[in-house]
Amino acid sequence: MAIDRDLKAAIAATRFGLGAKPGQLDACRTDPEGWLTAQIRPGGADQPQANAPSSAQRLAEFRDYAAERKAEKQDGGIDKTNKADPVRMAARLLRDDTGADFLARVRLAAQTDADFRERWTLFWCNHFTVSATKLATATVVGPFEQEAIRPNVFGKFQDLLLASSIHPAMLMYLDQAQSIGPSSLAADRISRNGKKAGLNENLAREIMELHTVGVGAGYTQADVTEFARAMTGYSVGALREGPDEIGRFKFRPAAHEPGARRIMGRTYDQAEGEQAAAVMRDLAASPHTAHHVAVKLASHFVADDPPPALTARLQRSYLDTHGDLAALARTLIASPEAWDPRARKFKTPYEFMVSSWRAAGTAPEAVAGVAPVLNGMGQRAFSAPSPKGWSEEAAVWCAPDAIIKRLTWSEGFAAGAIGDRDPSLLARDALGARLTPLVATAIARAETRQEGLSILLMSPEFQRR
Numbered sequence: 229m230a231i232d233r234d235l236k237a238a239i240a241a242t243r244f245g246l247g248a249k250p251g252q253l254d255a256c257r258t259d260p261e262g263w264l265t266a267q268i269r270p271g272g273a274d275q276p277q278a279n280a281p282s283s284a285q286r287l288a289e290f291r292d293y294a295a296e297r298k299a300e301k302q303d304g305g306i307d308k309t310n311k312a313d314p315v316r317m318a319a320r321l322l323r324d325d326t327g328a329d330f331l332a333r334v335r336l337a338a339q340t341d342a343d344f345r346e347r348w349t350l351f352w353c354n355h356f357t358v359s360a361t362k363l364a365t366a367t368v369v370g371p372f373e374q375e376a377i378r379p380n381v382f383g384k385f386q387d388l389l390l391a392s393s394i395h396p397a398m399l400m401y402l403d404q405a406q407s408i409g410p411s412s413l414a415a416d417r418i419s420r421n422g423k424k425a426g427l428n429e430n431l432a433r434e435i436m437e438l439h440t441v442g443v444g445a446g447y448t449q450a451d452v453t454e455f456a457r458a459m460t461g462y463s464v465g466a467l468r469e470g471p472d473e474i475g476r477f478k479f480r481p482a483a484h485e486p487g488a489r490r491i492m493g494r495t496y497d498q499a500e501g502e503q504a505a506a507v508m509r510d511l512a513a514s515p516h517t518a519h520h521v522a523v524k525l526a527s528h529f530v531a532d533d534p535p536p537a538l539t540a541r542l543q544r545s546y547l548d549t550h551g552d553l554a555a556l557a558r559t560l561i562a563s564p565e566a567w568d569p570r571a572r573k574f575k576t577p578y579e580f581m582v583s584s585w586r587a588a589g590t591a592p593e594a595v596a597g598v599a600p601v602l603n604g605m606g607q608r609a610f611s612a613p614s615p616k617g618w619s620e621e622a623a624v625w626c627a628p629d630a631i632i633k634r635l636t637w638s639e640g641f642a643a644g645a646i647g648d649r650d651p652s653l654l655a656r657d658a659l660g661a662r663l664t665p666l667v668a669t670a671i672a673r674a675e676t677r678q679e680g681l682s683i684l685l686m687s688p689e690f691q692r693r
Contacts, residue, residue, distance in 0.1 A: 231567055236260040238660035239567055243529065243693045245343035247583025250657040252341070264561045267342040268554050273349035273378040274340060276332035276370075283371035283396050284465075286325065287475030290367050291467040293318040322367050326360060327595040329370025330609045334578075334598055338585035348557060349373075349381050351528050354617040356392040356439060358401045360610040365401045369610045372397035385521065385551030386512035390505060393435060394477045396464040402430040402615065409460040409485025417482075427485075432456035434615045440511040441492075442520035451492050457485040458496060459504040518546035525556070527620050530565060531572040538565035571662070571692035574622035577605035579693070580634060584685050587658035588645040605633050626691075635686055642681035651680030662689050 231239070234253075240260035241248035256263035297315045340346050353373050360366030376395040380388040392398055399405045407428035408414050415425035432455040437443055461484035465473030479501040488497035491507055498506045511517060522542035526534030545559035546552075560566055575583065581601065585591050592598045599609045606625070612618050619625075646654075655663055655671050667687045674680035684690055 231569060232661070233257055233260070234661040235569060236567060238662040239569070240264055241343070242583075242659070242662065243566075243571070243573070244347065244561070246337055246340075246347055246579065247343070247586040247693075248658050248660065249341075249586045250589045250654070253657065253660045255341075261561055264344045265558060267345040268382055268557050269345075270382060270554070271379070272383070273345055273381050274336060274342065275374055275378060276336040277329070277374070280329070280332075280374060281325070281371065282475075283368040283375060284475035286322075286367040286371055287364070287396060287464070288467075288471070289318075289325075290322060290364050291474065293322060294364075295467060319363065322363060326366045326370065326610065327599065331592065331595040331598065333370070333373070334582065334595075335591045337582045338591040343586075345381075349378055351525070352381050352388065353377050354612070355524065356388070356398070357612045357615050357617040358395075358397045359612045359615070361401070365397060366610065368397040368400070380553075382554040382557065383552075384512075385517070385546070385553055386509050388553065389435070389439060389508055389512050392439075393431065393508060394462060396475060396477060398431065399462055399464055399477070402434060403428045404431040404459060405463045407431075407456065407460050407462070408483045409457055411487075412460060412485055413482040414480070415483075427453075427456055427460065429453060429456040430615075431462075432459055435508065436511065438616055440508075440520065441514050441516035445492075445514070445516035445520075447492050454489045454491045455504070455507055458489045458491070458507055460485045461501060462504065512551055515543075515547060518543045518551075521546060521556075524620075525560060526565075529560060529573075530568065532621050535565040535568075538563050541565075571689070573620075573693045574626050575691055575693055576618060576625055577602055577607040577630075577634075578618075580605075580685075580691065581637075583658075583690070583693075584638070584641060587654060587684070587690075588641075588681070590645055601637055605630060605637075634691075635682075638682045638685040639678070642678045642685065646677045646681045649677065651677050651684060654681060655684045658684065659689050664689060 234257065237253045237257040237260045238248070240256050240263060241252055244264050293315065296318065300315050337343070337346050337350070356377060358365060358369050358372050360369050372395050376391040377388070380391050406426070408418070408425040410425070410427055418425040429452055433452050436445070436447055436452060436455065441447065461480045463478050463480045463483065465476045465478045467474055469478070481500050484500050488495055489503060489507070494510060496503050496506050519539070522539045523534065525542055526538045530538060541563055542556060542559055545556050549555040581598070602609055607618060651674065652668065652672050655668060667683070667689055671680045671683050674683055
């Protein structure tokens with residue numbers, strides 16, 4: 229079915245992008261597909277912060293804090309009544325760093341002209357989730373996205389997989405840094421001291437289940453265990469190891485399980501640190517991974533139950549290009565199923581708030597105006613509930629209580645954002661050809677400008693993409 233150019237422009241901005249800003253639909257109306265394709269670039273995604281602290285710097289600061297906290301506990305404990313206590317102040321600064329990272333990410337999403345590039349990036353951030361479940365991890369979620377994800381979103385999938393898997397944030401989040409081969413030199417040394425060394429399978433399992441081949445690929449628990457053994461030695465430089473190594477990826481040969489590994493029918497006899505990398509390259513090349521990634525992309529961009537023709541086309545593109553993510557993005561843009569006029573995706577709280585700022589042509593000034601609201605809506609900043617990431621399914625986000633919270637926020641947001649502007653004009657700028665006569669009439673008949681903008685934000689056309 230042919231789609232007129234006005235509707236196609238609206239779909240480009242609201243489904244592929246993060247919501248139209250004033251004037252944006254005019255900019256992409258001439259060639260919506262070309263407008264999207266032009267946002268694909270070899271250098272990867274935009275960075276939310278210039279000259280931001282690295283993960284190594286953040287972890288060095290955290291480990292200084294941890295050492296001070298340990299010393300203060302030994303000296304009698306932290307004085308919780310003293311706000312100027314150095315350890316409490318250090319913890320506050322670490323949390324402030326995380327808040328600044330998140331605010332920078334939100335402001336980029338709210339203001340960028342390349343919002344397909346940003347949506348594509350946020351998809352991969354969620355695919356390779358690192359969650360701020362612990363203070364140590366929280367301090368490096370922002371640097372993880374900037375260092376491992378954003379530079380690689382239009383490169384090869386295997387490079388994105390390797391970069392995310394060896395990043396200190398991922399190694400800490402899934403406890404890989406503490407994993408020790410049962411027959412390694414380190415395990416022998418630990419056992420002589422009367423302690424036990426443990427093999428941790430978390431990262432190996434999530435790479436297979438979530439990041440690559442998926443649960444239907446036919447791998448076994450033995451495959452997971454063998455992969456975990458191949459990954460032993462992947463660690464993070466500790467405080468005692470000096471400024472050049474602290475907080476950086478470090479391979480520890482003494483912790484690596486010796487010997488060849490057999491995983492999903494293949495034998496890996498590479499030396500030490502090369503063994504796990506070889507496994508990941510094969511996982512990245514698997515048709516199961518191509519299918520898993522294709523289904524997730526189609527589910528994110530088009531529908532919770534995506535068209536089989538679209539997933540098949542994406543899978544073929546992945547395999548034909550050996551996981552070239554730029555080619556995969558172009559295939560998505562060129563797929564007719566992705567331009568179905570029906571808006572079948574329900575925005576997550578993050579997407580809803582970002583698209584609201586974009587519709588109003590504004591951006592948040594402080595994380596205090598963002599994080600508490602997202603927390604209340606169920607999408608806590610940098611804190612997906614599990615390594616699976618945030619859900620894509622509408623049912624998770626459209627419960628009655630969640631809708632009421634969106635309405636409450638919309639009313640407050642509209643009061644501060646509308647000024648003397650005409651909400652009917654903002655509605656046309658935000659939705660274009662997707663604006664229905666019923667919603668347009670309701671906005672025009674609103675008693676106040678504030679009410680008109682709130683009606684726009686809570687309309688089904690705005691809530692869905």
